[in-house]
Amino acid sequence: MIFCYAPFSISQFSMPRLPAHFYTREDVVKVAKDLLGKYLVTCFDGQLASGKIVETEAYRAPEDRASHAWSNRRTPRTEIMFAEGGRAYVYLCYGVHHLFNVVTGPGGMAHAVLVRAVEPAENVEVMLRRRNLRHSVRNLTAGPGALTQALGIRSGHSGLSLLDPAGPVWLEDRGEPVFEKNIIASPRVGVAYAGECAHWPWRFRVEGSAWTSPAK
DNA sequence: AAGAGGATGAACT
């Protein structure tokens, strides 16, 4: 069992966290692409677990009807999306699935990136247990509801800072960039209600990855 | 106060 006092006791293994300026950029589409190849890491109950991001979607309020904050709609749930980039927006979907988003942009811009799939990295054992699986197969972490379960992220974690050195959720750059030519862009999943916005090609996948979500 | 529906996944046929 790995015991972790994040991030100090693991500093010799840990790579740099993404800095504030990575998140606060205005172009959420660019941030969504840049998140591919970065590592999403959690440490709950002393158990470190992580995965490399291989699929994301950008959501850009106020003009994006598919965003919960469309038209700058402020509710208790969406309020965190208006914060300065670098926080988590986690919400419950279909009463069952907890979906993890990275809040981006300067304060006041309700931009976010949904993380839809990761490739398992550290502590597959813990992730298997959380998912009630025996073997590491694609559905361990492929799909936005699956990866949060594997990493132990729940809607109660919404609002957490990804920059807090003592926080349980963060992102790392481990020097494995994904280049533009290897990014597949396509329309986002499950946003048919969003009219024109439903066609915007803001779902991004790493070409050739065996760990992206099954959604068409 | 009540009701509809959702940025999904699993287990069916």
Place this chain on the structure above:
DNA sequence: GTTCATCCTCTTG
């Protein structure tokens, strides 16, 4: 391909 789990958030009255 279809069903359904399951609950919070938001809208309406």
